Amino acid sequence: MVYCVISAAMSTQELFVAAAHKCLSAGRKSLSVPQSRDLAAQVLAVDLGLKPALLYDSNGASADQVRQYLSSLQSSQLVSKSLLTLDLNGNALIVNPVTVRSNVEQLFHDGNVAVIDVCHSLEKPTIADPLRRELKSMAHDLLLLLRGFEHLTEAEKPHYVGEKSDEWNLCTVFGLLLGYPVTYWFDQTKSFENCLSMTPLIVTTASATWQADTAAHRCCLYSFSVPAVLLKEIQSNLEHWRLCLQERFQQQNVLKDLTVCQSTVILPSVCL
Structure with a gap:
């Protein structure tokens, strides 16, 4: 070692x-x-x-x-x-562990995390039911895992997420773990492709400045996309996320100058 x-x-x-x-x-x-x-x-x-x-x-x-x-x-x-x-x-x-568990729990309790179905067979992305069987089972297993980690400290080895995760849609899981207000889902038992090709996407980024010692460093804290066609439907999710981020930001003094902005991109293919 x-x-x-x-x-x-x-x-x-x-x-x-x-x-x-x-x-x-x-x-x-x-x-x-x-x-x-x-x-x-x-x-x-x-x-x-x-x-x-x-x-x-x-x-x-x-x-x-x-x-x-x-x-x-x-x-x-x-x-x-x-x-x-x-x-x-x-x-x-x-x-x-505490923050990430709280974020995953939002999927069940208050609807502040939207799940977008981007299965390749769809003509356009749609809002998915976050409590549909596949999503509910995955989120439940993830919560059990996170609750078990809360009382641990950093050990000699990384905590390995076991074989159960082989069945998870990692795109969805990463969206939940990383704190996005929206996360993509697709039926990976049928195809890993999606319907986002040439679909206008609204990309939200949040950046801040780390001022330490005499140097300042600007970094991107968040970057995620939302299909423009669904923007109105999930605007409340985005606004809630932005307000919560601003509130947490005001409770610390390590990072400064929070900026949240949006841009539109259209890509020939989107890898999730």
């Missing part, structure tokens, strides 16, 4: 950058300083409850390397001990 040791004499940003450089190299590919700072801001957002989880996709680092990185940050008291690393079918996530 390789442990990441970093000097306490470094500045805050230098500590984050050093941890990323030591723990997250994949072959000869290390994260650049801007990438390391961006990752740091994302992890801080998870720790502050501004977002429930972070899906690590910066390079080919393994889930165990991501765990080493998180443990290094925790040992330096840069983030809390409550954050955990999940290994979900080879995908590494850093999660805030």
Whole structure:
């Protein structure tokens, strides 16, 4: 086991950058300083409850390397001990167990998370019933998993999400874990393709500035899309998400200058 040791004499940003450089190299590919700072801001957002989880996709680092990185940050008291690393079918996530469970529960209780059916057989995307059998079963299993993690601390290995997750639609699960107000679903037993080709999509992004030491770093905290044809139907979901994000943002002083904006894209193919 390789442990990441970093000097306490470094500045805050230098500590984050050093941890990323030591723990997250994949072959000869290390994260650049801007990438390391961006990752740091994302992890801080998870720790502050501004977002429930972070899906690590910066390079080919393994889930165990991501765990080493998180443990290094925790040992330096840069983030809390409550954050955990999940290994979900080879995908590494850093999660805030309490925040992410609360987000998944919204699917059942208050309808603040909309599920959009984008099955390839449909002429256009439609709103799905979040309590349909497949979705309800998946969300129930996910909640049981998350509740079991709440009393744990970061361990030697990433917490592996077992074989049950093989049946989950990961596109839907990632939308729930990452705190989106909308998430896509399709019947993967029939096809992994979708009906979003050449469909106008409204992309919502939320960004903020991490001001640490003498340097400021701007990063994107959220980015998700909604089919333009369904925008009116789920406008209330988007507004509730924006207001909740603003409220949480005002309760901390690590990240500043929150900006939420929208743009429209049309793509020949959309990979989910």
